[in-house]
Amino acid sequence: MGIIKSVKLAFDYLKYGEDESDVQKVRAIDDVTIDIEKGDFIAILGHNGSGKSTLAKHMNALLLPTEGTMWVDGIDTAKEPELWKVRQKAGMVFQNPDNQIIGSIVEEDVGFGPENMGVPTDEIWTRVEESLTKVGMIKHRDKSPNRLSGGQKQRVAIAGVVAMRPDCIVLDEPTAMLDPNGRQEVLRTVSELNEKENVTVILITHYMEEVIHADHVFVMDSGHVVMQGTPREIFSQVDRLKKLHLDVPQVTELAYELKKSGIDLPDGILTKEELVEELLRVSEKMKSKPQSKGTRSEKTSGGNKASGKARKKSNEREGTKK
Amino acid sequence: MFKDVTIGQYYPADSILHKLDPRVKFLGTVIFIVSVFLVRGFAGYAFVTAVLVTLIALSKVPFRFMLKGLRAILIILCITMIFNMFLTPGEVIFQKWIFKITREGVIQAVRMGVRLAYLVIGSSIMTLTTTPNQLTDAMESLFSPLKVVHAPVHEIAMMMSIALRFIPILMEETDKIMKAQIARGADFESGGIVKRIMNMIPLLVPLFVSAFRRANDLAMAMEARCYHGGEGRTQMKPLKYSGRDIVAYILIFGFLAACIFFRITRL
Amino acid sequence: MILELKNVSFTYSRGTTYSVKALDNINLSIDEGQFIGVIGHTGSGKSTLIQHLNGLMQPTEGQVFYEGQDIWGSTNPAEQGKKKVSKKNRYDLRSLRTHVGLVFQYPENQLFETDVISDVSFGPKNQGLDETEIRRRAEEALRQTGVAEKFWKVSPFELSGGQKRRVAIAGVLAMNPKVLILDEPTAGLDPQGRDDILDQIKKLHDERGITILLVSHSMEDVANYADRIIVVNDGKIAYDGTPKEVFSHYRELEQMGLAAPQTTYIVNELAERGMDVDTTATTITEAKESILKALLEKRQLRKGETFV
Numbered sequence: 001m002g003i004i005k006s007v008k009l010a011f012d013y014l015k016y017g018e019d020e021s022d023v024q025k026v027r028a029i030d031d032v033t034i035d036i037e038k039g040d041f042i043a044i045l046g047h048n049g050s051g052k053s054t055l056a057k058h059m060n061a062l063l064l065p066t067e068g069t070m071w072v073d074g075i076d077t078a079k080e081p082e083l084w085k086v087r088q089k090a091g092m093v094f095q096n097p098d099n100q101i102i103g104s105i106v107e108e109d110v111g112f113g114p115e116n117m118g119v120p121t122d123e124i125w126t127r128v129e130e131s132l133t134k135v136g137m138i139k140h141r142d143k144s145p146n147r148l149s150g151g152q153k154q155r156v157a158i159a160g161v162v163a164m165r166p167d168c169i170v171l172d173e174p175t176a177m178l179d180p181n182g183r184q185e186v187l188r189t190v191s192e193l194n195e196k197e198n199v200t201v202i203l204i205t206h207y208m209e210e211v212i213h214a215d216h217v218f219v220m221d222s223g224h225v226v227m228q229g230t231p232r233e234i235f236s237q238v239d240r241l242k243k244l245h246l247d248v249p250q251v252t253e254l255a256y257e258l259k260k261s262g263i264d265l266p267d268g269i270l271t272k273e274e275l276v277e278e279l280l281r282v283s284e285k286m287k288s289k290p291q292s293k294g295t296r297s298e299k300t301s302g303g304n305k306a307s308g309k310a311r312k313k314s315n316e317r318e319g320t321k322k
Numbered sequence: 323m324f325k326d327v328t329i330g331q332y333y334p335a336d337s338i339l340h341k342l343d344p345r346v347k348f349l350g351t352v353i354f355i356v357s358v359f360l361v362r363g364f365a366g367y368a369f370v371t372a373v374l375v376t377l378i379a380l381s382k383v384p385f386r387f388m389l390k391g392l393r394a395i396l397i398i399l400c401i402t403m404i405f406n407m408f409l410t411p412g413e414v415i416f417q418k419w420i421f422k423i424t425r426e427g428v429i430q431a432v433r434m435g436v437r438l439a440y441l442v443i444g445s446s447i448m449t450l451t452t453t454p455n456q457l458t459d460a461m462e463s464l465f466s467p468l469k470v471v472h473a474p475v476h477e478i479a480m481m482m483s484i485a486l487r488f489i490p491i492l493m494e495e496t497d498k499i500m501k502a503q504i505a506r507g508a509d510f511e512s513g514g515i516v517k518r519i520m521n522m523i524p525l526l527v528p529l530f531v532s533a534f535r536r537a538n539d540l541a542m543a544m545e546a547r548c549y550h551g552g553e554g555r556t557q558m559k560p561l562k563y564s565g566r567d568i569v570a571y572i573l574i575f576g577f578l579a580a581c582i583f584f585r586i587t588r589l
Numbered sequence: 590m591i592l593e594l595k596n597v598s599f600t601y602s603r604g605t606t607y608s609v610k611a612l613d614n615i616n617l618s619i620d621e622g623q624f625i626g627v628i629g630h631t632g633s634g635k636s637t638l639i640q641h642l643n644g645l646m647q648p649t650e651g652q653v654f655y656e657g658q659d660i661w662g663s664t665n666p667a668e669q670g671k672k673k674v675s676k677k678n679r680y681d682l683r684s685l686r687t688h689v690g691l692v693f694q695y696p697e698n699q700l701f702e703t704d705v706i707s708d709v710s711f712g713p714k715n716q717g718l719d720e721t722e723i724r725r726r727a728e729e730a731l732r733q734t735g736v737a738e739k740f741w742k743v744s745p746f747e748l749s750g751g752q753k754r755r756v757a758i759a760g761v762l763a764m765n766p767k768v769l770i771l772d773e774p775t776a777g778l779d780p781q782g783r784d785d786i787l788d789q790i791k792k793l794h795d796e797r798g799i800t801i802l803l804v805s806h807s808m809e810d811v812a813n814y815a816d817r818i819i820v821v822n823d824g825k826i827a828y829d830g831t832p833k834e835v836f837s838h839y840r841e842l843e844q845m846g847l848a849a850p851q852t853t854y855i856v857n858e859l860a861e862r863g864m865d866v867d868t869t870a871t872t873i874t875e876a877k878e879s880i881l882k883a884l885l886e887k888r889q890l891r892k893g894e895t896f897v
Contacts, residue, residue, distance in 0.1 A: 047779040048750060055809045060546050084548040092546040095777075099536045100543035103456050104487045111558035116548040124558045125851045146490050149631065160836045162545060179631045179806045181846050206779040245781035250809060250851040250873060263884065271852055283864055284883060464757055495698075500700040505691040506760060507683055507715030524711065527701035531746065 001074060003168050003200050004036040004059050004090065008068035025068075028054040029223040032068070036202065036216075038167065040103055042193045043211035043231075046206045046220035052204050059202065061086040069176075073167055088117055089109045091161030093171040094113040097178075098155035106156050107132065109140040113164040124163075131162035134197070135189050151182025155189050158283065162193065168200035169193070175207060183207070208235075210248045217243065230270045236268035251275050332453050337382040339451040340366030346462035351448045357581035358440045366584035372578060374440060383450045391446040392439060399438050401457045406431040413568060453471045453515060454486040463561050484540070499528045591768060591800060592619040592642055592689070595615075597651035599824075600635055611637040612648070613824040624794050626811030626832075627804045629821035630846040631682070635804055638821060642802070643689040644682040655685055661896065687716055690766030692838050694773045696711075696757030700745040705736065705756050708745050712764040730763035731756070733797070735789050741834070751782035757788070762793070769793065770802040775810065780879075787814055808850045812871040818846070833869040852876040 009032040015024040017194040029051040036042050055061040058070045061077040073089045080086055088256045091113075094100045095291050103109030107128050114124045131215045132138040135155040136183050145153055154174050161169055171190065175183040185212055203210065211217050217234045219227035227234055235242070238256040248256070255269035255278070264282055269275050334340075339347070354373075361370055378385060392399075412426030449457070462479035469475050500510065503524045510521055599612040611634045619625065621753040629635040640646040641653055644660050653660050658680060665678040693699070702708035709727040718726070731741060740748060745756050758774065771790065775783040791814055794801045805811050811818055811832065818835040820828040822845045828835045836842070839849035839857065849871075856866045856876055865886065867879040 047781050050767050062542060062546060064452065082550075084545075084550050086548055087548050092543075094539065094543055094546075096536075096539055098491055099539035102484065102487065102544060102547075104453075105484065107456065108558060112544075112549075113547040113800065115556055115558055116550065118554045118556050121556060121560055124556065128558065145487075165546065180848065181630060208780075245779070247780040251415070251855065252856065254852060254873050254876055254880075257873060258880060261877065261881055263881070272858065273856055279859060279884075280864065281863055281881060286884060354610075406814050498693065499699055501640070502691075502693045502696065503711075505643060505645060505693070505862075506699070506712040507687055507764065509683070509715070524699075528699055532698055551641045 001071060002035045003073055004202070005071045006032065006055075006058065006068060008032050009033070009055070009058060009065050009070055010054075010067040011058065011063060012066045013054075018061045027223055029058075030218075030222075032039060032225055034037075034218060034225065036168075036200065038200055039194075039198045040192070040200055040215045041213065042200070042202045043214035043217045044220060045206065045208070045211060045217060045234075045246060046201065047206060049222075050220040052173050054223075056092070056202070056204050057171050059090050059168075059170045060092040061090075062092070084116070088113075088164050089166055090168045090170055091164050091166035093154065093157050093161055093169065093174050095173040095176050097150050099152060100243055101145045101160075102155050102254060104144060105141075106137065106145060107145050109145060109156060110159045110163050113160055117164065128167070131159040132156075134193065135159045144197075149182060150178045151185035153176065154182065154186045158189055158193070162197075162199075166199070167191070168203045170204070172204045173206070174203075175205065177211065183210070201315040206246070209249045212249065219246070231270060232268035232302040233271060234268070278312040330518055333383045333450040334388055335382040335451075338566070339381045340449065341375070341566070342451075343561055344452050344548055344562055345464055345561060345569045346563075346567045346574070347448045347452055348457070348460045348464060350570065351445055353574055353578050354444045355441050357578060358437050358444070360581045361584045362433075363584060366581065369580060369584065370440065374443060377447055378443075381447055381451050383447070387450055388443045388446045391442050395438065395442055399435060399572040402438060403553060405454040407436050417564045455483055458486070459557075459559070459561055465567045476555075481551075488533075488536065491536075492529070494533055496529055497524065499525055501533075510569065590618050591621045591655070593617070593654040593657075594630070594641065594648075595652045595654070597641060597653060598633075599641065599646065600649045603649055611824050612641070614651070615826060617826065617829070619768070619800060620813070621800055622794075622798055622870060624791075624801045624814060624816050625803065626818045627802055628806075628808065628811060628818060628847060629871040630681060630806075633821045633845075634824040636772060637658045637760060637800065637820040637824075639691065639772060639804060641771060642768070643691045644680075644688050645686075645691070651839065655689065658800035659774030660685055687764040689764055689768045689770065690761040691765055692756075692758050692761050692769070692774060694776055696760075696774075697745075697750070699760070700753060700757060703744060704742050705745050705748070706731065706741045707761050709759045712760055726763045726765060727759070730759040733762060733787065733789070733793060734759040736850075750751070751778055751785065754778065754786060758786075761786070766799065768802065770801040770804070772804045773806065774803070775805070775807070782890075783810070790814070808836070810847060812850045820845070822847075831870045836871050 009026050010030045012025045015026050016022065029157065032055060044055065058077065059066060059072060061072070061080070061083045064078050072086050075086055075089070077083070077086050088192075101109050102112050110128045110131055111124050114127050115131055116250045121129065128141075129138065133160050137152060137155050137159060140148065145156060148156065157174075159172075160170070169190070173192075175186050178186065190201055190203065191213060192321055195200045203214065205211065212231045212235075214231055216279065217227075217229060217231050218225050219234060219241070226244065227237070227240065235248055235252045238253060241248055249270065250267055251272050251274075255265050255275050258279075259265045261277050263279075264285075266274075269278065358370060361367055378388065407423055407427045408421055410424055410427035410430045412424035414422045415425050416423040443482070452460075458479045461482075462475055465473070465475045504510070508521065508524055510518075510525070513521065527559070594615050594617040597612055597615040598610065601609045601611055615638065627635050627639065632791045637646065641648055646654070647661055652662065660666070660682065661674075662680065663674040663678040665675075666678055675887045677778065700708050702711065706727050708725075709722050709730055713723040713726045728741075732818055736752065736755050736759060738753065745753060754774065758771070762769065770788075774786050774790065778786065787810060790801060790803065793799050803811065803815060815832060818832050819826060820832065820835060820842065824878070825840075827845065828838055836849040836853045838854050842849055852875070853868075854872060856870045856879060857868050859880070860868045861867045864880075865884050866883045867875070870876040
């Protein structure tokens, strides 16, 4: 069993109408079965209202399932009487940086979690120093959080979670309210924690650029997990993502558009560098190879399948153009 | 507009008063206030004044910061003095129509004025040398015996420190909402009292909505970080008395004893 | 020219040790009907700049003109040039704010009424219009921002994030402004919400001819919609021109903590590595066309070669 596992997880919330008696049950997530391995970098994508935040709150036992089960490090969250034991294992970072910082001084805020857990004073200090160093905020330890930038505040919030020494960190749209620089700061911090400290990271977001380095991606829509796989697998399905009202990174979209116009490119290109290399390769090929159809298809049969198929398609298109 | 308001008005400096344990300062302030009302004679006030001047010098906080607090209660100060002057019965030294000033009245007015002024200066020495957080810690620790009778001491202290953290944020938010409504043609400046109060609605409703949303978010964030009340909680910065705090306690009680002496001997 | 800034500087807490120069000698003119993207990182001074355009902030130096009139000067010619303006000759800033509408960041935080349409009516009501006109303007604004009629009588607090934002924008639009300034109108929205809002803004520009100033962090958005981009850095205007002109400085932009659209990097990298692409392509469509053209040209050239 992975660090976080759910089976047929469902959650209903109550919606109150004008009348007190007019109560509706709304299913926010339904039949969600996931299994997350320790040490992975997981991304959960979905538009607003897709249920991704509801799912995240189950991982931290802030919500308990209506149906199905959620295990965090083997603990069934519905059966644990002391929920804070679950919360210590799966720390959570929220969207609004202002509304999750409790302390009036950076280091005091980071110490808040350990204080609640009953960690002895000396050890709190070690943990606070350690986690502030890990997120690169140690030199701001004496400052008031009100004087930090959005990205810095989120890094303090992350440090606050790290100080609890969790096995996994769930970040619920941590970058939604930040500017591009702040967004990068937070992402860099999270990736470093994942790589260096082997902390399992579950990043919930609707910024597609943020998920390209993830090990595994889940896409949610109306409460269900509708797609999952590696970023490359997910981003090769540009049409499907667009139908789900999601973006693809500009690079991926450009590659996809070029491919549609007949250029021989592999599926799911994720970075600028990749696309540039691929385009130069295509350009080289066009220069060096004879134009006739016969020699071309011979060549491609030796190449990989995906690009072979694409090549055929592109030949057909160009054929019709002529 | 609201950014200039400083709450808690801590003045950072490196002084012996800044370094004292906040509990000492809190108790000391309470005792100082009691003493100000204890002494009655000239010698007594001279003594209290000398102590106060010494404290101001020790705090390394510019005197004008303490006067700021005084300015805020200037009206109360004046009213108290005037009432005392006219309404104390005794030997009449000045009379016109129904107003008469008595000798006792003048003495009483001066005494009340000095008491109030010293009270404010004394407590601002405490707030200027103690961070709001230290102050809430001190209160939690000093009132912790009340936990026996199930008084929510920890919760109240927690609420106070959260309030202190969010006041500047809400101030800034007020400023933003105000600007947004002004951009929609709102007018916060003209009209009579009723109209002005009505005009505040577009400011107050969003502010309350936002405050409640923040409270909700914060509660969730606290729970996510394992907050489950004061039980089993440790402290990152526990209050610990050092040598100088003991000395300070001895001085404070010495001061109290001296004031009681002045009271009894009516000096 | 509808708005003009002449040598405008603004210093926060002037005369104290905390004083910060947020704007430094800004000269800027905005023509009617333009769609302008304003770009700058947090703290660059762009928020301060836009608040000068509708008189919410008064410059510490320099002048702001709306339709040729100095908004901090006197309306009486005899008084012009004087520092102190008598009360009755002051420019009517409240009416200026109806002409130059400003939508703040997270504008849904300003909603306060019991239902959507009353909230949108707040602006026109402050303008002192009569009931029927207020109603007409509110309805028109709601339609133009794409708020469905079934939501008009609903409490604004019950709407989704994207809907709330539209209502808030409608609240400013209902004042019939000639210029609409939006400070990061898409912050915190998901891709769908973002596209919807930007398309609505584009429509307002195209159909109503409103001059738009769109403040954004996203180069991609600005490249797609604006016909002019102003880059603010350190309280100064660093670049002012068409998206193509501005993004050609993508290396300098990077040094300011900004970034050009990803496509700019790709076409530039390709060009550097010897491919004949148009380096000014800023949108996906432009980049696609240019790359296709470069690849196909190569083929034709090679065809020519085989002929020889």
